[in-house]
Amino acid sequence: MVHGSRKETPRERRWKTPPPPFVSGANVTTADRNALRDAGWPTCWSGAAELLDWCRPFDAVLDTDGTTRWFPGGRLNASYNCIDRHVEGGRGDEAAIIWEGKLGETRAYTYRQLEDEVNAFAAALRDLGVGEDDVVTLYMPMVPELPIAMLACARIGAPHSVVFAGFSADALATRLTGANSEYLVTCDGYYRRGTALHLKSMADNACLSVEQDVEQIVVNRLDDGRSTGDHHSYADLVSDHDGAEIDPVERDSDDLLFLIYTSGTTGEPTLVGHTTGGYLAHVAWTSYAVFDLGPDDTHWCSADVGWITGHSYAVYGPLALGAATVLYEGTPDHPEKNRLWEVIERNEVDVFYTAPTSIRAFMKWGSEYPEQHDLSSLRLLGTVGEPIDETAWRWYREHVGGGECPIVDTWWQTETGGVVLSTLPGADRMRPGAVGRELPGIDAAVVNEVGEEVAPGESGRLVLTRPWPGMARSLCDGSGWGARRTSTVRNQWQYDTGDNAVRDVDGYLHLLGRADDVLNVSGRRLSTAEIESAIVGVEGVAEAAVVGGTDTMKGSKVHAFVSPESNVAGDEALRTRVRSAVESAIGSIAAPDSVTFTPSLPKTRSGKVVRRYLKAIANGETLGDTSALRNPEVVGELESLLDE
Numbered sequence: 001m002v003h004g005s006r007k008e009t010p011r012e013r014r015w016k017t018p019p020p021p022f023v024s025g026a027n028v029t030t031a032d033r034n035a036l037r038d039a040g041w042p043t044c045w046s047g048a049a050e051l052l053d054w055c056r057p058f059d060a061v062l063d064t065d066g067t068t069r070w071f072p073g074g075r076l077n078a079s080y081n082c083i084d085r086h087v088e089g090g091r092g093d094e095a096a097i098i099w100e101g102k103l104g105e106t107r108a109y110t111y112r113q114l115e116d117e118v119n120a121f122a123a124a125l126r127d128l129g130v131g132e133d134d135v136v137t138l139y140m141p142m143v144p145e146l147p148i149a150m151l152a153c154a155r156i157g158a159p160h161s162v163v164f165a166g167f168s169a170d171a172l173a174t175r176l177t178g179a180n181s182e183y184l185v186t187c188d189g190y191y192r193r194g195t196a197l198h199l200k201s202m203a204d205n206a207c208l209s210v211e212q213d214v215e216q217i218v219v220n221r222l223d224d225g226r227s228t229g230d231h232h233s234y235a236d237l238v239s240d241h242d243g244a245e246i247d248p249v250e251r252d253s254d255d256l257l258f259l260i261y262t263s264g265t266t267g268e269p270t271l272v273g274h275t276t277g278g279y280l281a282h283v284a285w286t287s288y289a290v291f292d293l294g295p296d297d298t299h300w301c302s303a304d305v306g307w308i309t310g311h312s313y314a315v316y317g318p319l320a321l322g323a324a325t326v327l328y329e330g331t332p333d334h335p336e337k338n339r340l341w342e343v344i345e346r347n348e349v350d351v352f353y354t355a356p357t358s359i360r361a362f363m364k365w366g367s368e369y370p371e372q373h374d375l376s377s378l379r380l381l382g383t384v385g386e387p388i389d390e391t392a393w394r395w396y397r398e399h400v401g402g403g404e405c406p407i408v409d410t411w412w413q414t415e416t417g418g419v420v421l422s423t424l425p426g427a428d429r430m431r432p433g434a435v436g437r438e439l440p441g442i443d444a445a446v447v448n449e450v451g452e453e454v455a456p457g458e459s460g461r462l463v464l465t466r467p468w469p470g471m472a473r474s475l476c477d478g479s480g481w482g483a484r485r486t487s488t489v490r491n492q493w494q495y496d497t498g499d500n501a502v503r504d505v506d507g508y509l510h511l512l513g514r515a516d517d518v519l520n521v522s523g524r525r526l527s528t529a530e531i532e533s534a535i536v537g538v539e540g541v542a543e544a545a546v547v548g549g550t551d552t553m554k555g556s557k558v559h560a561f562v563s564p565e566s567n568v569a570g571d572e573a574l575r576t577r578v579r580s581a582v583e584s585a586i587g588s589i590a591a592p593d594s595v596t597f598t599p600s601l602p603k604t605r606s607g608k609v610v611r612r613y614l615k616a617i618a619n620g621e622t623l624g625d626t627s628a629l630r631n632p633e634v635v636g637e638l639e640s641l642l643d644e
């Protein structure tokens with residue numbers, strides 16, 4: 001970490017200043033940031049909206065009369081903003097999407113090629129009967145046709161609902177039903193660690209179990225002729241509509257751009273809706289200010305497009321700014337552990353954005369892998385998904401960022417649409433382990449149970465105290481898609497993020513993880529209730545409780561406590577059935593890492609399962625007083641079980 005002969009002082013160790021060449025070329029300088037803070041949030045967000053082209057200008061930045069609406073009166077199209085305007089501006093031959101396939105193949109789309117294919121597919125969707133506001137489900141791996149389909153939907157005003165390809169047929173069925181979606185774009189299959197997985201058969205199973213008729217469109221990735229069932233071929237549709245031009249549909253700022261599922265605290269996945277104007281302005285501005293992106297940059301957000309991170313920073317944000325975005329199909333260690341660094345070197349990636357769970361894996365594999373490659377094109381690194389510890393932060397900066405690159409630790413959620421807490425790389429000092437402050441235009445606080453702000457150094461719940469443009473539509477009016485988690489405390493609007501945090505004396509926020517029953521496994525959000533409901537569906541299981549155990553690589557691991565019915569043995573066979581039930585209800589990402597059988601679960605006198613104890617047991621921690629339990633003896637039994 002130490003460059004030159006001088007040792008770092010303790011203060012320098014705590015704070016890192018961005019390198020002068022970065023600062024002088026940054027999109028947002030200290031002076032810009034100060035001016036924005038002084039000007040106040042309406043100026044910040046009208047500036048964000050001005051990064052976009054509007055067909056009709058908005059009448060106001062925010063309307064809170066009844067419901068919260070961003071940029072009311074404004075009309076725009078997201079596909080136009082992400083494609084056409086760059087072609088019209090003379091950048092048609094510049095790269096838009098750079099795809100790195102699993103088998104080593106690469107494919108690049110210029111903005112003009114992207115425009116052609118998006119138009120052709122939009123025309124095909126229309127011909128199939130997709131109208132404005134019809135929800136199109138996209139169940140696809142990391143192939144270029146995924147962002148193309150998203151943008152084609154956006155072009156005709158049809159909200160997309162992307163379902164992560166690692167989800168099971170049951171999970172897809174729940175999501176098709178919840179969004180009442182009658183159109184599904186999928187793939188015949190894809191490769192995972194060199195093995196072909198057949199997605200189409202999962203899609204068929206899902207379609208069989210939903211009530212509505214679902215029209216399927218299939219992209220051939222494996223092309224092994226195994227896709228059966230009624231469907232249209234993506235390739236045929238696109239070639240039949242070659243040369244079609246579809247006028248981008250003017251959408252109200254508040255109209256839905258897409259739906260996305262996330263894990264809430266209930267047993268059902270939560271459906272979140274994002275708007276066209278507010279969301280796009282938010283992700284465009286944060287791509288500009290936090291990722292410092294411009295049209296000459298190549299940005300690589302390594303998240304799967306199936307999650308919000310990929311929507312915002314692999315697709316909409318970078319394309320809105322006319323940058324090139326890298327889409328990588330494979331896994332980071334296949335065929336070799338240097339694969340990512342090879343992709344960065346080959347494509348001269350400027351900005352790389354990944355999750356701490358991946359950084360910990362890179363660290364474990366060793367610095368010899370990044371060292372084999374010239375990573376000097378990188379000028380900024382980002383991280384997201386969970387708190388990053390100082391060791392991982394320093395390793396990332398040293399071995400990927402050449403000891404020089406600024407790092408932005410960005411905190412946000414599916415519900416926030418885009419980054420809300422982060423340093424600005426050209427304006428703020430970095431503090432490893434802290435995300436920084438609120439971005440200009442954002443107000444946050446750390447509060448106690450009654451909603452009062454706590455003193456610096458004290459932990460509490462992180463709340464956002466003012467609406468922001470990327471906010472999920474369900475947070476705007478409490479109706480429509482998704483659960484409402486806002487409240488008014490002493491006339492102060494608050495959105496409860498579900499995370500605990502501490503603000504330090506310098507105003508920087510340190511995140512402490514989820515306070516609710518949501519687990520963060522390898523940067524992916526899972527609900528304990530959803531996993532439990534899959535487990536209790538297994539024959540022979542009476543009750544189950546799922547908690548997060550700490551895992552140095554994955555953040556959390558899934559620990560299930562299962563109580564079998566009397567006369568049913570808690571044996572290997574049941575354990576396997578429990579695991580496969582979760583795999584088929586949700587997907588293998590949610591399969592329990594450990595299953596502990598117990599005659600009963602620890603409960604309060606009123607019968608509520610006390611997860612706190614189970615969590616302590618799973619993590620080998622001391623339990624404190626258990627006398628308030630109805631069945632304190634079970635805790636002792638559980639502890640001894642785990643010791644075995």
Ligand code: WT7
Pocket residue numbers: 262308309383384385386387388409410411412413414415435497498499511513514520523524525
């Ligand atoms: C949860 C949101 C959109 C980001 C990807 C996940 C955790 C996110 C950070 C960070 C500490 C973080 C929080 C949050 N989280 N970023 N930089 N530091 N924790 O989106 O699936 O909606 O999960 O991820 O716990 O609530 P998500």
